[in-house]
Amino acid sequence: MPTHVGVGFSQHIDPITAALEAATQAKTQARHEADLAIVFSTIHYSPSEFLPRIQQVLYGAKIIGCSTAGVITSQQIGMRGIAVLAIKSADTKFATAYVDNVQSQDMRQVGMTLARQTVSDFGQLHRKAFIYFVDGLLSDNAAIVKGMQEVFGNVFPIIGAGSSDDFHFQQTFQFCDEKIMTNAVTGFLIGGKLNIGLGTRHGWRPLGKPRTIDKSSGNIIQKIDGKAAATIYDEYFGKEATNLRSTKLGQMAILYPLGIFLEGEREYLLRNAINIQSDGSIVCQGEVPQGSEVHIMLSNKEHCIQSAADAALEAQRNLAGKRPQCVIILESLARLKLLGRAAKSEIETVKEIFGESTPLIGMYSYGEICPSQTLKEKSIIHLQNESVIILAIG
Amino acid sequence: MDLFYYINPQTLFTIIGGLLLLISGLMTFFLIDKNLECKKLQSDLNKLVRSFHEIDEQAKLIVKTDLELNKAQEELDKRLNGLEALQKTSRLISTTLDEIEIFTRIDKSLMMDLGFEKNLILVYDSAHKFKCRVDLGFSKEEIEHILISLQNDEELQSALKAGNIFSSATQATLKNDKIIKIFRVAHFVLTPILCKNGMLGVLCVGNRSDASAVTAGDEELISILANQIGQSLENAQLFEQVYRSSQILESKVQDRTKQLASALEEVQKISKTKSEFISAVSHELRTPLTSIKGYASILMTGKLGEIPESVHERLDKINKHSDNLVKMINDLLDISRIESGRAEMRFEKHKLAALIENVHDILTPQLREKNIHWTIQIDAGIDEIPMDRNQIERVFINLVGNAIKFTPPEGTITVTARIDEKMVQVEVTDTGIGISSEDLPKLFDEFYRVENDINQYVKGTGLGLSLVKKIIEAHQGKIWATSEPNKGTTFHFTLPLEKNIPDQTLPEGS
Numbered sequence: 031m032p033t034h035v036g037v038g039f040s041q042h043i044d045p046i047t048a049a050l051e052a053a054t055q056a057k058t059q060a061r062h063e064a065d066l067a068i069v070f071s072t073i074h075y076s077p078s079e080f081l082p083r084i085q086q087v088l089y090g091a092k093i094i095g096c097s098t099a100g101v102i103t104s105q106q107i108g109m110r111g112i113a114v115l116a117i118k119s120a121d122t123k124f125a126t127a128y129v130d131n132v133q134s135q136d137m138r139q140v141g142m143t144l145a146r147q148t149v150s151d152f153g154q155l156h157r158k159a160f161i162y163f164v165d166g167l168l169s170d171n172a173a174i175v176k177g178m179q180e181v182f183g184n185v186f187p188i189i190g191a192g193s194s195d196d197f198h199f200q201q202t203f204q205f206c207d208e209k210i211m212t213n214a215v216t217g218f219l220i221g222g223k224l225n226i227g228l229g230t231r232h233g234w235r236p237l238g239k240p241r242t243i244d245k246s247s248g249n250i251i252q253k254i255d256g257k258a259a260a261t262i263y264d265e266y267f268g269k270e271a272t273n274l275r276s277t278k279l280g281q282m283a284i285l286y287p288l289g290i291f292l293e294g295e296r297e298y299l300l301r302n303a304i305n306i307q308s309d310g311s312i313v314c315q316g317e318v319p320q321g322s323e324v325h326i327m328l329s330n331k332e333h334c335i336q337s338a339a340d341a342a343l344e345a346q347r348n349l350a351g352k353r354p355q356c357v358i359i360l361e362s363l364a365r366l367k368l369l370g371r372a373a374k375s376e377i378e379t380v381k382e383i384f385g386e387s388t389p390l391i392g393m394y395s396y397g398e399i400c401p402s403q404t405l406k407e408k409s410i411i412h413l414q415n416e417s418v419i420i421l422a423i424g
Numbered sequence: 425m426d427l428f429y430y431i432n433p434q435t436l437f438t439i440i441g442g443l444l445l446l447i448s449g450l451m452t453f454f455l456i457d458k459n460l461e462c463k464k465l466q467s468d469l470n471k472l473v474r475s476f477h478e479i480d481e482q483a484k485l486i487v488k489t490d491l492e493l494n495k496a497q498e499e500l501d502k503r504l505n506g507l508e509a510l511q512k513t514s515r516l517i518s519t520t521l522d523e524i525e526i527f528t529r530i531d532k533s534l535m536m537d538l539g540f541e542k543n544l545i546l547v548y549d550s551a552h553k554f555k556c557r558v559d560l561g562f563s564k565e566e567i568e569h570i571l572i573s574l575q576n577d578e579e580l581q582s583a584l585k586a587g588n589i590f591s592s593a594t595q596a597t598l599k600n601d602k603i604i605k606i607f608r609v610a611h612f613v614l615t616p617i618l619c620k621n622g623m624l625g626v627l628c629v630g631n632r633s634d635a636s637a638v639t640a641g642d643e644e645l646i647s648i649l650a651n652q653i654g655q656s657l658e659n660a661q662l663f664e665q666v667y668r669s670s671q672i673l674e675s676k677v678q679d680r681t682k683q684l685a686s687a688l689e690e691v692q693k694i695s696k697t698k699s700e701f702i703s704a705v706s707h708e709l710r711t712p713l714t715s716i717k718g719y720a721s722i723l724m725t726g727k728l729g730e731i732p733e734s735v736h737e738r739l740d741k742i743n744k745h746s747d748n749l750v751k752m753i754n755d756l757l758d759i760s761r762i763e764s765g766r767a768e769m770r771f772e773k774h775k776l777a778a779l780i781e782n783v784h785d786i787l788t789p790q791l792r793e794k795n796i797h798w799t800i801q802i803d804a805g806i807d808e809i810p811m812d813r814n815q816i817e818r819v820f821i822n823l824v825g826n827a828i829k830f831t832p833p834e835g836t837i838t839v840t841a842r843i844d845e846k847m848v849q850v851e852v853t854d855t856g857i858g859i860s861s862e863d864l865p866k867l868f869d870e871f872y873r874v875e876n877d878i879n880q881y882v883k884g885t886g887l888g889l890s891l892v893k894k895i896i897e898a899h900q901g902k903i904w905a906t907s908e909p910n911k912g913t914t915f916h917f918t919l920p921l922e923k924n925i926p927d928q929t930l931p932e933g934s
Binding site: 041110198200238265266326328367368370 | 476477479480482483484486487488490491494495497498501504505531532533536537633636
């Protein structure tokens with residue numbers, strides 16, 4: 031039996047109507063059956079209102095998803111709306127899981143718990159990838175991956191995205207079946223006779239002289255070039271640096287992340303400052319190696335779109351000749367900020383590579399987790415910022 | 425060893441000294457060279473360090489410029505998105521003239537697309553109290569609080585009525601603080617919705633987060649939207665007024681039509697009763713009149729014995745008056761027959777010229793008596809026209825007879841006939857005493873007689889023209905008169921060229 035995939039989208043003001051419209055479209059296109067539904071919604075819609083309706087329409091399907099700054103489908107980028115991808119395949123198996131209240135727990139342990147839940151549910155089928163959504167407002171959620179790797183092994187593809195809101199960094203949601211959570215992680219294991227094609231890039235370039243991270247611990251950078259870490263922002267942004275995060279300029283700062291040079295990697299490892307501590311330490315989402323070389327990073331629309339094209343081509347290559355059944359895009363909301371109205375061009379470029387009719391769904395995230403594109407054979411899973419992850423399922 | 429044996433020690437020392445000197449010289453030269461190379465390297469390194477710093481300074485400049493560009497780009501994108509939403513809203517609301525529909529069309533989603541998480545449109549109701557028509561992002565309690573606070577704040581209302589727009593993008597004022605308190609939103613634009621006759625309501629948009637502070641651009645966008653809403657509301661209200669007026673007018677017209685119809689019905693009833701009465705009375709009168717006339721005639725023949733001259737004279741008067749009375753009764757009967765539709769009109773095609781000539785023949789004695797000139801002008805195109813010959817002959821006899829009556833000797837009577845579209849228009853013109861403008865409209869009323877010198881002496885029933893009018897109308901024609909006192913009168917009437925009425929074939933009632 032072939033795989034059937036459908037994508038639905040609605041911008042209706044009423045959450046219930048929007049959910050019914052999006053879910054029904056997806057279900058109809060997927061020939062009225064679904065094993066798994068991926069749901070992305072902007073924060074204009076209350077999940078407690080719309081999620082039960084999606085469950086009602088896609089009865090029997092496992093549901094996974096999260097809130098986002100904008101939903102992506104082949105037709106549009108909705109800064110307001112609900113998108114649903116429904117997939118039905120006899121050759122594919124999905125197992126979903128979630129862990130709630132993760133902030134109070136050890137992140138590594140959270141990762142292990144999440145992975146084990148899906149594995150126990152999965153049986154003997156060949157596992158292909160694990161995809162998860164974590165509250166993007168959690169600092170240092172990258173450690174979750176380490177826990178998962180203890181279950182899945184170091185070479186197993188794990189892809190993740192931080193759920194987001196509308197650039198206000200206040201509250202995000204994660205969904206798993208009927209559960210609606212904040213401060214949680216949800217994910218699904220996918221396996222069977224399918225191929226997974228993965229590609230990731232960010233397209234940001236280093237600028238200015240290299241500096242050295244003299245002191246860091248975990249996801250906090252204390253000193254750069256002998257000075258308090260946040261001094262780097264003072265130097266580059268001048269007096270505007272004091273407004274970091276609190277104003278429009280604060281939102282703008284995500285366009286200029288710190289770039290850490292990693293020997294052997296194709297691109298720099300990017301880190302957004304999610305908080306500045308009173309001693310001038312910078313808090314990032316993922317860990318920062320002490321002693322590494324750091325730059326301020328910059329990109330533009332052209333590089334941004336080109337990097338998405340490169341990621342899409344790489345994902346297509348990794349499909350090893352199989353026709354893509356659907357494409358999932360998880361990309362940083364910084365890219366949406368940078369591209370603005372040109373964000374549609376980025377999606378058009380991806381569509382050109384996979385074909386106009388390939389079902390496509392995507393979201394804008396606070397942090398992306400993906401095996402990095404190394405120049406060597408072995409890739410390491412990193413939490414990135416400003417990147418686009420393209421996952422083609424064939 | 426042999427060599428050292430043969431060289432004396434002094435020479436040996438000299439050679440060694442020379443060699444040492446040479447080596448030290450070479451060493452010195454080498455060190456100087458290295459030193460120079462070091463200095464060059466140091467200089468290169470310094471240059472590199474300086475370049476590095478310069479590059480970093482350039483990078484800072486690039487970052488700041490890029491930041492400015494991105495800010496400008498974002499503002500531009502926001503403006504474009506706002507304009508798109510505004511254009512969509514404008515198109516939607518300008519295509520309806522229904523006030524409720526306007527607010528239905530200002531859908532919450534449209535307001536959301538304008539880029540504000542909170543929106544409120546308050547409009548004055550008929551009692552001049554604010555009423556919430558569109559709301560987004562405000563709780564019911566918040567809306568209630570805003571309605572009361574704004575209604576009670578006359579100072580703020582006056583400022584809005586004067587066309588002032590308030591926005592957190594401009595410098596903080598006391599009024600701005602007040603607005604923040606009323607609307608409980610840190611970043612806002614509050615603008616009046618104005619029309620020609622004053623303020624219709626207010627529009628407020630806002631965002632809570634500092635990261636979404638409103639800009640001067642937002643202020644402009646919202647004021648354009650408020651103007652658009654104002655215009656649409658004004659149009660809707662004007663349309664409503666016009667529509668209501670037309671409804672009232674239509675209802676009045678309907679009432680009046682009903683009244684007129686009922687009055688007409690009443691008049692028709694009365695008219696019918698009158699005709700029936702006249703018809704009945706005339707019949708009843710005609711029989712004894714015939715007897716009176718018969719007995720008078722018998723007496724006048726002298727068969728019942730000689731009658732003195734004075735009696736003969738009286739009997740002659742009885743006979744004449746009886747004739748007048750018979751004529752009057754016959755005219756009344758004809759009028760009532762035509763009115764009630766009982767008179768049979770026999771439409772046949774007849775030559776108009778021949779008919780007029782015949783009338784001329786009949787009236788020639790009277791014309792000669794007063795030596796009146798008779799002229800006739802009939803368009804060549806007029807030949808046979810459908811008519812009841814006897815009735816139309818009566819029309820001509822009446823009109824020409826009247827003309828003879830009121831035209832002094834040596835006068836002229838002209839009869840003309842011409843084609844006017846699908847009708848023949850006939851005119852009978854005299855050079856008589858004329859009719860005053862007051863009398864003209866009543867000329868065709870039954871028993872109406874114009875007061876003039878001639879009428880005082882010439883007897884008439886006052887039914888002739890009334891009968892003429894009924895005959896012409898029975899032919900689907902019209903009749904009217906024009907006159908100039910002391911110059912003459914023209915009677916105009918029309919007859920259709922083609923017969924377009926069915927024969928009135930009802931048999932005569934009597």
